[in-house]
Amino acid sequence: MTAPRRALIIIDVQQQYFAGPLEVRHPPHAESLPRITAALDAANEAGVPVAVFQHTAGEGAPVFDPTTPQWQLHPEVEHRLQPGSFRSEKQFGTVFAGTSLLDWLRAQDVDTLTLVGYMTNNCVLASAAEAETHGLSVEVLSDATGAINITNEAGSVDARTVHTTLLALLSSNWAAVVDTDRWVQAVGAGTALSGSNLVVSAVQGAARAAG
DSSP: OOOOOEEEEEEOOBGGGSSSTTOOTBTTHHHHHHHHHHHHHHHHHHTOOEEEEEEOOOTTOSSOOTTSGGGSBOHHHHTTOOTTOEEEEESSSSSSTTSSHHHHHHHTTOOEEEEEEEOIIIIIHHHHHHHGGGTOEEEEEEEEEEBOOEEETTEEEOHHHHHHHHHHHHHHHTOEEEOHHHHHHHHHHTOOOOOOOHHHHHHHHHHHHHO
16 A cells, blocks of 8 residues: 555644633543644654644634634644644635645645544534545544534534544544544554445444344
8 A cells, every 4th residue: 555645734723712612622622732732743753744724704703803812823733833834724614615725735745634623523524525525535633633512403412422423424434533643653654544434334333233
């Protein structure tokens, strides 16, 4: 198997997610942030290209207002960024829409995206799903991402259930889902990581349901 040509994609590790209604709950950000920085340190050491995104809703918006301190990257990420990192704002869930990421990835000859950051239930999910349409493989680091509690007209789901359910969903079709330690080992060895697929996941799901 050909060694993957990875890029680490750091999604919206902004102060907005560390307090208030959008505070990441599972894994707690006190746990996921060190995993994000560990992945960034490993990428910097191995020469893996890094792309960093910050979500913006425009000046005066109730959240993600680029004029507020809450919009800034967490300093643990900011001070680790290298001068050559790709940096971009985004206005949509996916990191591709309205950005020049795809051109940058092609210039870097990247074929595999490693997604970390926030939130599993929004931008990580949207970015992983769209990557397939661009012919890119995806890795999602389970302990370097995170979700929130959700309640709306359709129902109520706690953050742990949201996170674990979406990781199983991603692994069934769109991504290799692994923890940061395993990813760091794969980067060092230059080896690919693989997820499940829809057929295998369905067969195993049916077998589990049958007892």
